[in-house]
Amino acid sequence: MVSPGAERAGFHPLTVSGVEQLTDDSVAVTFAVPPELHEAYRHLPGQHLALRRTDRRGEDVRRTYSICAPASPPGEPPVLRVGIRRVDGGAFSTYALKELAVGDLVDVMEPRGRFTLAPRPGHFAAIVGGSGITPVLSIAATLLAREPEARFCLIRSDRTEASTMFLDEVADLKDRHPDRFQLVTVLSREEQQSGLPSGRLDQERLSALLPALLPVGTIEGWFLCGPFGLVQGAERALRGLGVDRARVHQEIFHVDDGSTPVGAPAADAPAHATLTATLHGRSGSWPVDRGETLLDTVLRARADAPYACKGGVCGTCRAFLVGGEVRMDRNFALEPEETEAGYVLACQSHPVTPDVELDFDR
Structure with missing residues (x-):
């Protein structure tokens, strides 16, 4: 079911044109984009889409999924294809795997995200786990197709070969660019006939593996994507190897419930606070209820406020303070x-001062 007022929040109802089973617990979903929306959905490699539906109880369900298709050249229609892996108890992923069918309408937000790479010459690398391959597939495919002087190394970790998403697409990249695309696969729960032994890609293992695979210091961009533990371990390994922070880009797909919050709790939160926010060129001021986030404050008055995960992971609600x-x-x-x-x-933001002002348009 398409939600009312979709377009006000940057959503448009798009028709599902394809649902492809990738593994037992994942699918690739493709959306048809009408000509009048081609420019709105022209994405950068690595960006994501927020999908929204109203469930049977009338509740708004939103989830963010990365675009796996390469970015289309100028003048060609955009290809919107996302990878969705089922999460235990996941309201949208379960629906996508069990019910979503060709011809269905889904509210789709226009592409967002800064986990991107504009094609340019150079040597780049990615460390991904599980469904973290999704945005990196778009990044690598776009880069290698458009820039003949670029090289890309993909280091991916999966549980088993049967659980590995986009096997054929990655193999096709290797076939088309054998001299410029390096693939390293590690399976955590299954031995391979050749290649690296099984096991998790943790900080200690990556610290030893990366210098043996690559000239670490000359890699112009590192792209880390997947579960929090893998990304955190990879970032620490790169930092230990002397990689400049500016060359490391991260996108988290899953954060364990026990993860440590960022920042110290506010000891003296104001008893009364007011938020002023600018969104889509219009400003307003509202009182902040005790304990609520600034996003929830805006949503009480503006249903078009941008958000997807509400977990500090997707970045859709990014605003300038x-x-x-x-x-x-x-x-x-x-x-x-x-x-x-x-x-x-x-x-994730709470007021520390009585007056706070945000700009969602910057």
Whole structure:
């Protein structure tokens, strides 16, 4: 069912044109994009889509999924294809695997995300786990197709070969670019006939493996994507190998419930606070209820406020802090350079000062 007022929040109802089973617990879903929306859905390699549906209880269900298709050249229609892996108890992923069919309408937000790579010459690498392959597949395929002077190394970790998403697409990349695409596969629960022994790709293992595979210091961009533990271990391994922070880009797909919040709790949160926010060129001011996030404050008055996961992971609710101070419960979406520049995640932010101002349009 398509939600009312979809277009006000950057959503448009799109028709499902394909549902392909990838593994027992994952599918690739393709959406048809009408000509009048081609420019709105022209994505950068590595960006994601927020999908929204209204469930049987009338509740709004949103989830974010990365686009796996290469970015289309200018003048060609965009290809919207996302990979969805079932999560235990997942309201949208279960629906996608069991019910979603060709011809269905789904609210789809216009592409977002900064986990991207504009094609350019150079040597790049990615460390991914599970469904973390999805955005990196788009990044690598676009880069290798458009830039003949680029090389890409993909280091991927999966449980078993049968659980590995996009096996054929990655093999096709290797066939088309044998001299410029390096593939390293590690299975955590299954031995391979050739290649690396089984086991998890943790910090210790990556610290030894990466220098043996690559000239670590000359890699121009590292792209880490997947579960929190893998991304955290890879980032620490790269830091230990002397890689500049600016060359490391991260996108988290799953955070364990016990993860530690970012930032110190506010000891003296104001008893009364007011939020002023600018969204789609219109500003408003509202009181912040005790304990609620700034995103929830905006949503009480503006249903078009951007969000998807509400967990500090996707970055859809990113806003610029114009005035005042806030604390974020956690942040798994913004790069250090973004927080230093003044950006916050509205879904994780609480006021520390009586007056706070956000700009969602910057």
